[in-house]
Amino acid sequence: MWNWLRKPVAVHQLVLDYENEHSIDKQCLASKASYLVLDFETTGLDAKKHHIVSAGWVRISDCRIQLNSAVYQLVKSPASVGQSAVIHGLHNSQVQQGIELEELLSLLLQELKGSVLVSHHSALELNFLKHSCQNSFGRAPAFKAVDTLKLELYKMQLKGGPVAQNSLSLPACLARYQLPEVTEHHALSDAFGCAQLLLAQLKTRGASCTLAELFQQSR
Amino acid sequence: MQVQEVVSFLKQTPPFDDLALHVLEAVSRDLSVVYLASGEQLLPEPQLLLIRSGLFALNTEQQRLTHLQSGDFYGYQLLLTGLADPDTILCEEDGLVYFLPQESFDKLRHQYKNFDLFFQRLFSRRLHLYQSNKQQNTSTLKVADLVTRRKVSIASSNTVQQAALLMTEQRVSCLLIEQDEKLVGILTDRDLRSRVLAKSLPASTTVSEVMTKTPQSIDTDRFAFEAIQQMSQYNIHHLPVEQDGKAIGVLTTTDLIRSQQEHPVYLISHIHRQHQAEGLNAITPQVHQLAMQLAEQQIPSYEVSSVLTSIMDALAQSWLQIAEQQLGPAPCVYSWLGFGSQARRDMLPSADQDNALLLEKEPSGAVADYFSALADIVCNGLASSGQALCDGHIMASNPELRLSLKGWSNRFAKWLNTPAPQALLSSSIFFDMRLIYGSKALFNVLQQDVLARCKNNELFLYHLAKNATERQPPLGFFKHFLLEQDGRQRKGLDLKKRGISLITDLVRVYALSAGIHAVNTRERLALLQQQAVLTQRQHQNLQGAFDVLAHLRWQLQAEDLKRGRHLSNLLDPSQLNLLQRHQLKDAFAVIIDEQQVLRQRFCREL
Numbered sequence: 001m002w003n004w005l006r007k008p009v010a011v012h013q014l015v016l017d018y019e020n021e022h023s024i025d026k027q028c029l030a031s032k033a034s035y036l037v038l039d040f041e042t043t044g045l046d047a048k049k050h051h052i053v054s055a056g057w058v059r060i061s062d063c064r065i066q067l068n069s070a071v072y073q074l075v076k077s078p079a080s081v082g083q084s085a086v087i088h089g090l091h092n093s094q095v096q097q098g099i100e101l102e103e104l105l106s107l108l109l110q111e112l113k114g115s116v117l118v119s120h121h122s123a124l125e126l127n128f129l130k131h132s133c134q135n136s137f138g139r140a141p142a143f144k145a146v147d148t149l150k151l152e153l154y155k156m157q158l159k160g161g162p163v164a165q166n167s168l169s170l171p172a173c174l175a176r177y178q179l180p181e182v183t184e185h186h187a188l189s190d191a192f193g194c195a196q197l198l199l200a201q202l203k204t205r206g207a208s209c210t211l212a213e214l215f216q217q218s219r
Numbered sequence: 220m221q222v223q224e225v226v227s228f229l230k231q232t233p234p235f236d237d238l239a240l241h242v243l244e245a246v247s248r249d250l251s252v253v254y255l256a257s258g259e260q261l262l263p264e265p266q267l268l269l270i271r272s273g274l275f276a277l278n279t280e281q282q283r284l285t286h287l288q289s290g291d292f293y294g295y296q297l298l299l300t301g302l303a304d305p306d307t308i309l310c311e312e313d314g315l316v317y318f319l320p321q322e323s324f325d326k327l328r329h330q331y332k333n334f335d336l337f338f339q340r341l342f343s344r345r346l347h348l349y350q351s352n353k354q355q356n357t358s359t360l361k362v363a364d365l366v367t368r369r370k371v372s373i374a375s376s377n378t379v380q381q382a383a384l385l386m387t388e389q390r391v392s393c394l395l396i397e398q399d400e401k402l403v404g405i406l407t408d409r410d411l412r413s414r415v416l417a418k419s420l421p422a423s424t425t426v427s428e429v430m431t432k433t434p435q436s437i438d439t440d441r442f443a444f445e446a447i448q449q450m451s452q453y454n455i456h457h458l459p460v461e462q463d464g465k466a467i468g469v470l471t472t473t474d475l476i477r478s479q480q481e482h483p484v485y486l487i488s489h490i491h492r493q494h495q496a497e498g499l500n501a502i503t504p505q506v507h508q509l510a511m512q513l514a515e516q517q518i519p520s521y522e523v524s525s526v527l528t529s530i531m532d533a534l535a536q537s538w539l540q541i542a543e544q545q546l547g548p549a550p551c552v553y554s555w556l557g558f559g560s561q562a563r564r565d566m567l568p569s570a571d572q573d574n575a576l577l578l579e580k581e582p583s584g585a586v587a588d589y590f591s592a593l594a595d596i597v598c599n600g601l602a603s604s605g606q607a608l609c610d611g612h613i614m615a616s617n618p619e620l621r622l623s624l625k626g627w628s629n630r631f632a633k634w635l636n637t638p639a640p641q642a643l644l645s646s647s648i649f650f651d652m653r654l655i656y657g658s659k660a661l662f663n664v665l666q667q668d669v670l671a672r673c674k675n676n677e678l679f680l681y682h683l684a685k686n687a688t689e690r691q692p693p694l695g696f697f698k699h700f701l702l703e704q705d706g707r708q709r710k711g712l713d714l715k716k717r718g719i720s721l722i723t724d725l726v727r728v729y730a731l732s733a734g735i736h737a738v739n740t741r742e743r744l745a746l747l748q749q750q751a752v753l754t755q756r757q758h759q760n761l762q763g764a765f766d767v768l769a770h771l772r773w774q775l776q777a778e779d780l781k782r783g784r785h786l787s788n789l790l791d792p793s794q795l796n797l798l799q800r801h802q803l804k805d806a807f808a809v810i811i812d813e814q815q816v817l818r819q820r821f822c823r824e825l
Binding site: 056064181195204 | 220221222223224225228247248249250251252253254255256271272273312313314315318
């Protein structure tokens with residue numbers, strides 16, 4: 001509540017540009033939309049304390065994953081990767097060869113313009129995006145995402161019955177659609193897996209499904 | 220950035236598996252990925268389609284339904300010819316399809332000949348003629364496998380006397396001359412003789428004056444046969460070997476000869492040196508060892524079979540000599556005959572005995588007793604050397620198969636003139652015969668007689684062709700494999716009964732109809748094309764199919780040998796890689812087509 005007392009920070013031009021130029025027609029058919037499927041690997045789950053160590057993303061347009069759009073970036077982390085190395089397999093020496101966080105964010109803000117952000121368990125990506133932008137640029141745009149985990153949960157709840165533990169993990173979801181396994185906890189592989197999952201999920205929702213419905217089910 | 224999952228999939232999918240990793244990574248970035256749900260139709264577009272997962276039904280103009288699954292391609296027809304097929308592809312099980320744009324496809328075809336060949340073959344439905352680079356590459360020893368000697372080198376500023384001293388000390392016949400770690404020359408025993416001694420040069424002459432400058436060299440990665448080629452081309456006996464641009468040793472003609480020590484020739488001469496039964500009894504492990512080695516070296520299967528047959532011939536010959544030693548000289552001239560796969564030089568480790576005796580005299584009294592004893596020694600001997608006795612008693616130890624020329628001639632006449640299908644089926648093995656030991660003249664008379672009787676014998680050829688087309692390859696209507704069980708309750712594809720034998724049978728009909736002496740299937744095919752009985756295309760197709768099947772069967776039995784299992788002809792198709800699966804299907808398809816051609820040619824109503 002004391003925020004108004006703080007000295008105003010100059011909001012970075014990138015954020016302003018994004019806010020001005022990014023627009024999505026929510027009535028657009030889900031099959032026609034352009035998506036950016038994103039995955040972060042981080043040093044932990046708390047966006048306030050932890051850091052992004054790698055990011056991977058790939059685009060979907062016309063219901064096709066465009067592999068020429070695939071990007072994988074290591075990101076310099078101000079703190080040690082610590083125990084998280086056990087999960088994503090990245091060590092300090094590798095991470096330190098990555099790009100600066102600001103560079104990653106400016107890349108992403110460019111890429112995201114006009115595209116729908118997609119993640120599996122998008123809370124993590126959204127939180128890290130928000131905090132990073134806030135810290136680096138003085139303000140974070142209002143990011144919204146389609147969450148393949150929530151889309152899956154929505155379908156399961158529609159069917160009724162209990163949702164088994166772990167049945168919503170990316171590997172479990174991929175297996176349910178008989179999609180090929182991906183290397184878990186590699187940012188680009190996970191993004192690619194998530195993209196394949198979204199394609200499969202779109203098929204189960206019929207041709208008339210709109211972006212608004214996807215956002216609705218991602219809540 | 221490439222997606223690892225996509226690259227790995229390409230890496231195991233022919234023909235992409237022949238491409239270097241960096242090429243695959245670039246290819247993977249050109250792809251787009253589509254998900255199809257069952258019931259959806261896949262619309263053709265000018266891209267190469269590669270099925271990643273799921274099941275798709277392809278309906279072509281000819282109404283033949285084919286299933287496309289992981290690793291299968293579509294769309295190459297349009298890309299190769301510019302003509303769209305009126306095909307429809309319906310998704311039956313949800314799956315992913317990779318799309319490669321025409322531009323990338325054309326670039327790959329342009330840059331990689333084998334890649335282009337794969338799709339040309341796929342297009343002409345002759346994939347069984349395609350050979351992956353990998354199959355070719357692993358076929359031979361590399362230079363690195365042969366260089367055993369350490370490097371001995373000297374600087375060019377040294378005198379020839381110092382060089383000679385070093386060579387004597389190190390017991391080598393040649394020195395590498397190096398400067399700044401770079402190979403600048405080579406000096407051999409012969410150079411010291413012809414360039415120094417013969418020219419009366421003083422011992423103080425420097426090496427640089429007499430060495431061979433900028434000598435030939437070869438990289439460790441090259442094949443041994445390339446080294447041999449290079450050495451004979453330049454008429455040299457010493458070839459410096461380099462790794463990463465630095466000399467690491469010398470390859471000599473002796474090294475190359477030594478590399479051939481494992482050669483079957485040595486085993487055969489070893490067999491011929493044995494004059495005692497004991498020596499031959501112990502031979503089985505060596506034969507199996509050799510069979511495995513040959514199979515692992517990826518030597519073409521017909522060569523491996525031919526080598527194994529030579530060994531089995533040598534065994535029979537040695538046992539016959541031992542028998543003659545024991546029983547004394549034979550009372551008359553005779554020929555030891557081999558039938559079936561031994562005659563065709565087509566043997567496998569699992570082959571059993573198929574042999575017989577052709578005698579100059581009628582087998583009665585003392586003559587009969589002698590050959591009965593001889594046959595027992597040889598057949599039992601072969602059994603103890605690892606060649607199983609024949610279940611069907613097609614062996615010389617069976618008195619019905621110890622006949623005079625007249626006896627054999629009558630026997631064949633009976634088969635030929637009253638070819639009851641059942642009798643014919645069990646006798647067809649006799650129509651592939653070869654002399655293993657004994658009188659060639661006697662054998663030639665019988666063979667001429669049989670061939671003359673077969674040629675133009677329409678009724679006989681009718682039944683033979685009918686028999687040959689009775690069994691069919693295990694390929695179903697949907698181009699899927701039909702599995703069957705063997706006696707051991709294993710399921711699989713019988714590569715012998717429903718593959719190789721079908722080709723052998725088919726080729727035999729043509730060969731007998733044309734009076735061809737050769738019994739080896741490949742030789743028969745070559746002669747049949749020469750005599751215009753078969754077209755070049757038929758020849759290629761049949762031979763390609765035969766090679767694919769024979770290769771798979773060798774792999775199967777080599778694996779059985781390695782694991783000490785019962786030798787089997789039953790292949791589990793899930794063990795096949797994608798290329799092998801394609802090739803096997805094409806090989807079966809060739810047999811189906813050729814059986815139809817054979818039927819039309821010989822089985823029209825008489």
